[in-house]
Amino acid sequence: MRKPVRLSFIRPMEPELVEQPPKGDEWSHEVKFDGYRTQLIKDDDGIRLFTKSGIDWTAKYKPIAEEAEGLKADSFIIEGEMIVTNEAGLSDFHALRSAITRRPQDLYLVAFDLLHLKGHDLRDMALKDRREVLQALIPAGGHIQFSEALPGTGDAVYHLACEANLEGMVSKRLDSVYRSGTTMQWRKIKCFDEKVMEIIGVQRERGKPAMVLMADKGRYMGGAFVTFKADKRQRLWDQVQGKVGAPPPKGLKKEKAEWLQPGLSGRVRFLKGEEQLRHAMLKDFWEEK
CATH class of the missing domain: 2.40.50.140 (Nucleic acid-binding proteins)
Structure with a gap:
């Protein structure tokens, strides 16, 4: 008989704020979305969504929780950013609080990491491999979306991000394992x-x-x-x-x-x-x- 799966909130790994994007091919670069860091957990107790500090906000994020039921795995821990977008399609931090209370159906969870899947702890896997598995788990077109890596060098991505009026970018070492706390393996560069x-x-x-x-x-x-x-x-x-x-x-x-x-x-x-x-x-x- 299968043992019940019970997963707990994991303290997030957080990027260090730096002035310049890193150089070299061993980094992947993503948009820095302006929202609330969120951890999505599914186990035998069902779906739960947690804030960055581990507070259960499942009730506030009901439409996302319902959509997460449809992801084809019986247990997982997904890391992402909860956002709402403005008319220009950019994440809008100042509109987020009212969206949570008044129009939660407009929320998006942009998923960028996978820490646990089907009873396996993935934190010792390289980021590149974790994200590959995550991308395969998330269907296109929903309100749970995969955070695509941006093509190009760090400098080029940073320039484009700032030109597009984004808040900034996050650069992560492709071989980085997942460890709670702030790390230089992940770096955020703001515009x-x-x-x-x-x-x-x-x-x-x-x-x-x-x-x-x-x-x-x-x-x-x-x-x-x-x-x-x-x-x-x-x-x-x-x-x-x-x-x-x-x-x-x-x-x-x-x-x-x-x-x-x-x-x-x-x-x-x-x-x-x-x-x-x-x-x-x-x-x-x-x-x-």
């Missing part, structure tokens, strides 16, 4: 964006890098590093000096900052797909006439 925002404050503490504090249409966005050469930096401080003395904006009293009167703007480079500025740098600044 950057640039935008004009208001400079509402500055932070200048001895021994720390100088930062300007930015707002976009009145909403506080966070800080951007000032990396100008000495003469341009001095020009910025001269303009700042004439505007110091504004009261702290609501909710920002704790920030150790000099707050500025309105009228100074700057162009900021920052990581795409983030609620607040991350890895941000001030590229230029000017006084609004």
Whole structure:
């Protein structure tokens, strides 16, 4: 008599954030989808879907759970990203929360790894082989989709991803085994964006890098590093000096900052797909006439 199969949530393997895509043929490159990391488990207890931290969200992802019943295997653990797409067909993180509660039938699970299948633990297999088995398991045309590898070198894929307005890419060593936790065997490379925002404050503490504090249409966005050469930096401080003395904006009293009167703007480079500025740098600044 067959022993019942009971599978448990596995803590995810996570890519390290790096600046540049890796070089060489031993890497595979995928789109970095902007959604919620999800683990899909099927065993003799049925289908379950877990968040990145292991919380059971099967009830929230009901249409995906129902579709997963149709996958032709009696037990598996699939890793993927739960997403919803916008009109342009791109994953839209900001629309995801409301889609989960209001229109779960619009959700997609983009599957990128297979950790367990039909009683076999696959984590010691090479990524390339795990993904081959996964691709064969997932039929085309459904809301559970296979995350295709993108053809080309890391640099070329990164350029195309950013041109297409994607959040970035994930590069994985083809021979990598699956180990929970963050690893350099997998790397994520995010795309950057640039935008004009208001400079509402500055932070200048001895021994720390100088930062300007930015707002976009009145909403506080966070800080951007000032990396100008000495003469341009001095020009910025001269303009700042004439505007110091504004009261702290609501909710920002704790920030150790000099707050500025309105009228100074700057162009900021920052990581795409983030609620607040991350890895941000001030590229230029000017006084609004």
